Amino acid sequence: MxxxxxxxxxxxxxxxxxxxVLPGQIVSKTLAQxxxxxxxxFAFDQGEEISTHASEGDAMVLVLEGIGxxxxxxxxxxxxAGETIVMPAGKPHAVYAEAKFKMLLTVVFPQPGQ
Structure with a gap:
């Protein structure tokens, strides 16, 4: 499995x-959930963004290409490219494509009893 x-x-x-990266879009591909x-x-065209939101889990980004x-x-x-940042659980955050860029987003969610 x-x-x-x-x-x-x-x-x-x-x-x-x-x-x-597709013109005027944010493209996503789920690898595990x-x-x-x-x-x-994720692949962002220049100028595209994910507006401010918060997550229940810690979100870690690894930029694969470009600048975010x-x-x-x-x-x-x-x-x-090659840099990582962590967006802690519960803190509002947003993502904006300064240039075309690609990233891997890993979110680790709290488990019962944590």
Whole structure:
């Protein structure tokens, strides 16, 4: 049984090649989703954004290509390819594409008893 979907198993690949930037869009591809964790690839065209929201889980981004602007609890951070930032659970955050960019989003959700 495989818990990761939409990606070829047992193949050496680049995550950035698994999703394409499309004009005027944000494209997403879910790789895993359950009560504990979510893994999603995103591709943003320049100028596209995910407006301010909060998550029940800690959200960690790994930028794969380009540059993203992450506003976390009112503080602005810029991340480029190879950089990571954590958006803590419950804190309002937003994502804006300064340039075309791709990212892997990992969200770790609280479990009962935590």
């Amino acid at each position: 495989s818990y990761i979907k939409n990606i070829e198993p047992e193949v050496n690949l680049k995550l950035a090649d698994q999703i394409a 359950n009560d504990a964790v979510s893994l999603t690839l 602007r992450f506003t976390i609890d009112g503080h602005v951070h810029f991340c480029k």
